Every structure is written in C-alpha cells, then in structure tokens.
Amino acid sequence: MRKVLLILILVPMLCGCGVVGIEDGQKGVKADFGKISDEPIETGWHFYIPMFTWIEVWNVKTQQIEENANVPSSEGLVSQLDISILYHIPPDKVVFVRKTIGSDYQTTVLEPYIREAVRSTASAYQVSALYSDAGRKEISEKMITYLRDKLTDRGIVIEDVLIKGVQLPQVFADSIETKLKTEQESLQKQFELIKAKKDAEIEVAKAEGIAQSNKIIANSISENYLRYKFIENLSVASKEVVYVPTEANLPILEATRHEASK
Numbered sequence: 001m002r003k004v005l006l007i008l009i010l011v012p013m014l015c016g017c018g019v020v021g022i023e024d025g026q027k028g029v030k031a032d033f034g035k036i037s038d039e040p041i042e043t044g045w046h047f048y049i050p051m052f053t054w055i056e057v058w059n060v061k062t063q064q065i066e067e068n069a070n071v072p073s074s075e076g077l078v079s080q081l082d083i084s085i086l087y088h089i090p091p092d093k094v095v096f097v098r099k100t101i102g103s104d105y106q107t108t109v110l111e112p113y114i115r116e117a118v119r120s121t122a123s124a125y126q127v128s129a130l131y132s133d134a135g136r137k138e139i140s141e142k143m144i145t146y147l148r149d150k151l152t153d154r155g156i157v158i159e160d161v162l163i164k165g166v167q168l169p170q171v172f173a174d175s176i177e178t179k180l181k182t183e184q185e186s187l188q189k190q191f192e193l194i195k196a197k198k199d200a201e202i203e204v205a206k207a208e209g210i211a212q213s214n215k216i217i218a219n220s221i222s223e224n225y226l227r228y229k230f231i232e233n234l235s236v237a238s239k240e241v242v243y244v245p246t247e248a249n250l251p252i253l254e255a256t257r258h259e260a261s262k
Contacts, residue, residue: 018050025061027094030054040094056103058094062086062159065110069118073127081122081130082165085114085147085158093155101154109154117146117161136163 021044022028028041032053041055048055067083087110089097101109121142122130129135140161147158 017047018053018055020046020048020055020057022046022057025059027058027060027091029056029058029094029098036095036099038095040091056098058089058098060089060091060094062088065106065114067111067114067118069115071119071122073122073130074124075126077127079122079127079130080167081118081163083114083118083143084162084164086160086162087151087156087158089155090157097155105156109151110156113147113150117143117150121146130163130166136166139163
C-alpha cells in the first residue's frame with residue numbers, strides 16, 4: 001500500500017505535476033488559467049499542472065487572532081488591552097472570500113475591523129468599566145456585535161471576543177490601591193470598635209454581677225445573725241482585743257476587764 005501511494009505521488013511529480021493534500025478541517029481553492037472555480041476542493045489528494053493550475057489550502061477550523069491596543073477611555077485615560085478574537089471561514093465561503101478579498105484577508109479586512117472595534121467600543125466607556133467583570137463583558141459583547149455586522153456578509157464568522165488582560169492607567173491603579181487601603185483601614189477600625197464595645201459589655205456584666213452578689217449578701221445579713229456571730233467570736237476569744245457595743249453605742253475594751261480582774 002505504501003509503495004502504491006509513493007508511486008502515485010512520484011509519477012505525477014516526475015511528469016511535472018503538482019500534488020496537494022486536503023485534510024479534515026481544510027478546503028481547497030482551485031484556479032485554472034487564472035479563473036477560480038466556484039466550488040471548493042474537498043479532502044483528499046489532488047494533482048494539477050502548475051503551469052496552468054494552482055491550488056490553495058484554506059483552514060476552515062476555529063482560528064485565533066490577537067490584538068494588543070492602547071485604548072483611550074471616555075475620560076481620556078489610556079489603558080492597554082490584550083484581546084483574542086475567535087473566528088472561522090465557513091467551508092462554503094472559502095471561494096467567496098478568495099474572490100472578494102483574497103488569501104490575505106486577515107491583514108486586508110479582519111485586523112483593521114478588529115482595531116476599529118476595540119477603539120470605538122472601549123473609548124465610549126470610563127476606565128472603571130475595564131476594572132469590573134460586568135464592564136468587560138459588556139464591552140466584549142458590543143465588539144462581537146460590531147464585528148459580526150461588518151464581517152458576516154464578507155464571509156468571516158466571529159465566534160467570540162475575549163478580553164484577556166487589562167493594564168490600567170497608573171493614576172487609576174494608584175487610586176484603586178489607595179481606595180483598597182482606605183477600606184482595609186476602615187474595616188480594621190470597625191473591628192477595633194466592635195472589640196472595644198464587647199470588652200466594655202464584659203466589664204459591665206462583671207460589675208453588675210459583683211454588685212448583685214454584694215446586694216444579695218447585704219440583704220442576707222440580719223441583726224440576729226450579727227449577734228450570733230458576735231457571741232460565737234466571744235466564745236473562742238482569749239486575750240484578743242474585743243470591742244463590745246453598749247446601749248450607748250460606746251465600745252468597752254474587753255481586754256481591760258481581764259487586766260482589772262487580775
């Protein structure tokens with residue numbers, strides 16, 4: 001089988017013929033005596049005589065083109081955008097694109113329209129829109145709409161526009177950093193305030209507990225209980241100094257009585 005395939009390739013080449021292989025995901029555009037055929041060439045091996053015919057291989061799979069652009073915002077601040085555009089040429093449009101635009105359709109049509117879409121769309125927004133996910137999504141969708149309006153009739157299908165990276169103006173980046181720092185400081189102060197309030201509530205609760213305890217103890221001490229404790233202390237006292245209240249509320253030194261009785 002390999003020998004047969006080799007013969008099929010070498011014989012035409014030795015005879016001055018060219019050979020082109022069209023794979024899956026590809027189409028061929030053929031021209032005889034300068035006239036492009038209306039139908040694309042399908043997959044397989046195709047032989048031709050270079051003197052009279054040429055065949056171009058076209059990619060009809062999803063392709064990517066990248067664009068890096070400096071874009072002014074509505075405030076006049078310049079941001080740098082890193083964008084990828086996914087697109088493809090439909091198999092039934094390769095001949096149309098070749099006839100109306102040419103094989104260099106990327107540089108002739110696609111890239112100029114992409115640059116125009118990036119600049120005209122992004123410049124209508126403030127730079128803060130590029131900072132938010134919602135803003136980037138909206139800008140991307142408007143770019144898709146613009147490119148599809150311009151390129152669909154030209155035979156180029158735009159699949160998606162991806163904003164992969166954004167480099168914000170330095171003044172805006174500094175303001176964001178300052179804002180984030182201020183927010184962090186504010187959150188720290190709020191935390192400290194909450195902590196201080198909690199600490200104060202704990203101290204108040206402790207004080208109220210002590211006051212309540214003292215109140216309970218004070219209410220539980222009666223006159224009879226004090227007399228009982230006084231008599232109890234007298235029974236165990238020896239020569240300690242003891243003050244005994246009298247009816248006139250004048251203390252009598254019990255120790256003096258002990259000395260006088262000796």
